Amino acid sequence: MLRRGNEGKKPLKEKIILHYDILFKSHGDDSFDTPTFWEEFFLLKAHPDYIEKKFESFVAKDLIQMKDRLNFLFEKCLEYIQCDQPVRVINALQTMSCLFRGIHSVEVGDHGFDKINLLVGFDMAETSMQVLLRCLTAGLTNDHYNTTIKAVILQLLLVIATGTDNISQNTFVEYLMTNEELYDTLLELLTDPVARSRLGNDTVLLLALMVNYRKYEGVNPFVMRLSVLDDELALSCLGSVISSAFASFNKQFVSKQEESKSSGLFSTITNMVGSMFIGDSDEQKQMIKSNEAILLALYEAIHLNRNFISVLTHSHTDATLVGTPPHTPGGTDDESVPSQPATPTPESFVDASTTRNVLSTFLQYTSVVMQDTKLKRNISSTKLCFIILTCITEDQFANSFIHDENMSFQVCIHKMPMRHRKVKAIVEKPGAPLACWLLDLTVEFIVSHMMKDLPFSQHMRCLGIIHRLMCHEKKCQIRLSYNWRELWTALINLIKFILSNESAIFGRWKKGIFALFTLVINIFNMFITFGDTFLPTPTSYDELYYEIIRLHQVFHSLENFVLRHNANPEYKDVSSRLASSMVNVLAIVRHFNPKIEQYMKDNNMASLTEEEVLEIVKSNYDDLTLKLQHSLDHFERYSERPKETHFFTELVRSISEQYRKTMVFDNIDLQDFMHF
Template identity: 40%
Template sequence: MSLRKSSSHSLGKKQLKEKIVQIYEQLLQGEDPSLSNSNFWDEFFLLKPKPLVLKTELGNLKVEQLNALKPIIRSLFSHCVAVLGETSSNSHHIKICNAYQTITALVDGVVKVLTQEYSYDLLDALMEFENSTKVVNSLLNHTSIILTGEYPKCVKMSCIHAMLMLMTSTQIVSKNRIMEYIVTSSSFLESIFWLLSRTETRVEFGHDCLIMLALLVNFEKDRPNACAVRLSLVDDPLILNGYSQAITAGLSEFCMQNSVAADNSSGWFHSFTSMVGSMFVTDENGKNESLCGTKVGLLVAFYEAIHLNRNFMTTLANTKTDTSPCNTLAHTVMSPQQLQPSNLLVTFLEYCSLVMQDIKSESRLNLVKLCFIILTCISEDQYANALMSDPHLVFRVQLHRVPMRHRKITLDLAPPMPLVCSLIDLMVEFMMTHLTKRLPYSIYIQSVGVIHHLLCYQKKSRTRINFEWRKLWSAFFTVLKFVLTNEVSLLVKKLDIFALALQIVNIINLFVTFGDTFLMNPTSYDELYYEIIRCQHTFEDLYSLTARYLSSNGEHKASASKLSYSLVNIRAILTHFSPKIDEFLTSQNISTPTEDQIIDVVRNNYDSLTLKILDNLDNFERYNEVPKYASFFTAIVRVMSKDMRKTLESVTIDFTPILTGEQ
């Protein structure tokens, strides 16, 4: 070890070390100072710890050296746990903080030596298998009491950091054997819910509480998980709203940082690219990108609540939110748009509009994929749809739009509207801005699916929302044109363009067949027919595409057949109205009709149009995490755990209140 092996010459005048460092050296030389001093541990926990020194020296050990020091490490860890239960001395707050800091350093240092994929060694190094149940249960019981008791902020913060260090001690959370004990501790889980349910503790610790919950729920997901079951059953409004407000505060902070960056820079695009670039940290080989700064942990916690607990849907539109404790933007002048009533869904939609703008790397793509999975779960829920479609529940959502050559970027000053309108607008924005050679196919499938879910609810509930539907139809037709233009290159990449086109065509069929039940007025229905007729060549080319693949015995024959059948009504519309329009043009002796003239022809010839009733237009396959997304969430949680560990290393806790007696 570097400290104990340093010669007197190399140390020089620096030999006068702090007492705590000298004790670390003794311990890591295998000595037990308590054998010659019965008050050693009392004195030890009153000394200001040096976590960085302890962590560094432990990390420098070889596995053989660490194995030889296991008795000392176990003794130190067990005494740390014992101190947590101490309440008799006047200095017990100081001792508890020092004990948690020591635990954090021990775990961090030992993990650096051991193979991180398996934590059996960590468990054995810290407490020995035979004693693990007793030691961990004692740790969790003391921790639960501290988190819910009358303890200073710094005590609870050091407690939470130590627990997070233990919970993130392996890159794959399901291989962390210490988590087996934590998952089954009802007292620890309830203490997390307790912190979330109270404003003052939620503001301080809400983010970390949600990270812990996300880690617990994702432990061995393929088996029954007590934390997942408990989360699914939460119906206490205080806990549900606290959970929601903690997510909202974190995502709001992200959005606000972007707004401030935009105000302080020469241009919006420059500020956005600078901000996003700083969030995604890449190693020197360009791999293993981090999502630090993107609040990915909050997104996982959001997903788990939405996915597991239907009661959580009731919090989506609640307008009461907390202010982030670490928000450095508190004194920033707020714009009228930022002062509008907000809620979790409003904030989340704005967040999505920011993160979806740059998805060139796999990690950024996965972040947007997670956002769209959350939107998928929301769009499937009947209660959430009712909230979003309520004409009396309107909000102004600021959707950030990517700069493009054909449009100028201005502040989105759209009037308050039902949230479903903003959600559809967000999906349209995504579809229109990501038609590139590296088409994010899976996210296009997700975005079209979200729109389909929303429309199915509109149709079944006969809800009429005041939305500019032409924006949606135009986006659909643009995607179809892109697919036709890039057919070969997309199929070479094994992207099923027929499945994507089928989704879009079925939604158009939904409008054609049932549009009168949810479009705001007959004019919208007329405009739909006009847009179909205007894009006649696109649909003819799409039908020709299916015909080519139907005539072969290739792998796409089945999906081409489905797409071909779904075009039957659109082809009927084109076949019916094209000659009518030609007759009108001939009779009026004009070559280029106006939109109004085409719509007049359509209105006058509806009665003679015959369409088929297509089955299952308003049905969809509900979201299932397993098996499709199981590996995806394993990877996301791995990134979340790694980023949390990185964050813990940079966080400093202010212990001044307990040192000065200001408790």
């Protein structure tokens, strides 16, 4: 006789899941209220997925009925976090992370205090949270904990900080703000080489989030302390984490480009239809999104702390950033000092002779991110990149460094493939000051973003960066060895493009277009009025006039644009301002064009070479009358408030959402910790 099969039997549940089922009952079984239950509970490997699914099935009423059990479970997690057995500590930490994630996933009321009451209990909240944070900060600096345990602790802190979309409405974060040790602990993690290699990105993420907690509503201690930080080691380590993240992204981008080059005909067809942006891969999308936090940290460091500007200038080799210390499972003393990889691989390092700094790596990163501004994630990142560059170009020390002819760098400014040009993955150019590469970056953005759906705000920031660089060059009489013709041509073509598509662009931006045109013309006025103080050679000044004359029809079209709108009361003030700024450009056109035409007539010539036009320009400066333009070297300094408060609020919201969406609990092999 055959035995009946086991098909009808339910699969056996893990013991920890049976314990969860007992705990997450609103009433009934109290068998958990014994010491032996908890001794066993925290020895069993935590099952985060099961806990989260439990919370997904709950509604507010269920949590209210389970409040006492949740409070008791929180209390027990806190108790075992403080024990001296790593297995129990890890399980308690992961269980508590699940509780915070779970309590935030259920709508329980309009106030965060309801969640505090349900999870911790009002009576014990202040004391329990203070004890918890003391334990977590102590654990992050505990020499007996390896980076695996510290990663779980840091993960819990991030779970707390990212519990809500709007961090300023997360009442649990207030407890983090009042903990005086947390800021110093994060800096200590950054300055530890081993911890930085494993925990650097998460540490920087938490620091950036804390800086943005209610930053517009009152005194934020993280903002205050970061703004006065003068510890060169801590600042350098922060810069190292940021630069490493960008370098990793850049390396992957170049690798993807090489793959696309070798993919043959399909790649060629793809390029032709404009779908060339390498970031279309899921991995690239994820990296751009995850790097928002790194960008935010870079912005806050530059914006708040003037000492950080010097970090941007620190040179390093890519090898110092890419190399990662090995991980010793369950190790303690071995991880208190940096160790070297036993067998370095070619992938571990890049050419150590390639010298870079944070800023050069960031410029390359920006050249990639700005390529496709049709994607929302890229619009946000591009905007932040340009805001960061605006802050840099407003700083005297940073300007001095990036214009230093003795500091030569090679930066790969990636160019977006377009129908009318072929672009190599990497264009070899001689070394130059970083200001030259920054100008290349801005020119590339202008050239590659002439589109009917004009990214107006980014063009304005881009022009503002150019203007700030020129103001410094004029002030310090720096003759930068740069091919200015590329910039002049790009600016004139931008005017031409907008005028050619006026119906599509003007209707959306209206007065803004006048502001853009005025800024472009004033950049030309800077060259015309002060060019003799910062253009590299007298010939450069002649070439400026040549470009204005060569493309004079664009300026005539712009003059007609002004005349058309001058009669409209809505645009009278802005059109008059633009007309006033155009006086010198039009004077140059009207002065030299008749002389060129007369020369052609006298010599019976149908056209002139560039050299012939330049000779006419050189010989006719004397009777050219120009108007002195005032305040050309003035600009409105960047201010976060009030213009950008909404942007940064939404950015922090996006970062929090991204962390919650992508966070995973490490599958830790607890056997490595059993010998403790």
